[in-house]
Amino acid sequence: MNNLEKIKFKTDPIVARYETKRASILEILRLLQEEYGHITTEMEREVAEYLGIAAIDVREVMTFYSLFYDKPKARTRFHVCRTLSCYLRGGREILKHIENKLGVKAGGMTEDKAFSINTVECLGACEFAPMMQVNDVKYVGPLTKEKIDEVITKLQKGSDPF
Ligand code: FES
Known part of the structure; x- marks a missing residue:
């Protein structure tokens, strides 16, 4: 069966x-x-x-659809918007910062399976640009490097950053 x-x-x-x-x-x-x-x-x-x-x-x-997974999911999944409004407001630098911070490129997952990063098309929340969706549910933005650091640190400590 x-x-x-x-x-x-x-x-x-x-x-x-x-x-x-x-x-x-x-x-x-x-x-x-x-x-x-x-x-x-x-x-x-x-x-x-x-x-x-x-x-x-x-x-x-x-x-x-970015919410369908063809491999096991990380515990925390960052879907970073790469479309125009987010791009023009620094989305590319935000993505690079997340990649550097986690030591993994977009499309990948950290070795401990704690985080994955992927890029997505406009999530219909351009007013939050640059933004990302976390764990298929939460919209976070406007993103700054400081905000990213805060979110990742809190998640690593097991507390809710939102
Ligand atoms: S362009 Fe990023 S949410 Fe619309």
Whole structure:
């Protein structure tokens, strides 16, 4: 029994709510991630087969949305906006500062799996530019190097920086 089949009792009612199977893809992927933590290539193939669509269609959705993970997640995930408003207000320098501070480049994760960094397109919060999303939930900005240092230090100490 594959990963998707194990939770079919949850996915079937979701698919039934949609006019076409394909339309349920976001909810199916969200549920898989909730169950398994991340979505492997094998799971992508399972979803494609289950919904009767091409595997490339699932891959496209996975790569378009930054909140889907194809590898295990870090405990704290920084999604740094790289779009124009943030870029013009120093987003590139902020990203470099985070990379230097954590010793890992965008797209990577620290060895202790405590932090990961990735870049994303506009998160619709340009008034906070330059900004980032933390752990798929919290918007933080306008960012300064001092603010970044404070957030990272507090997270490393296990306290809530927000
Ligand atoms: S450009 Fe960064 S949130 Fe819009």
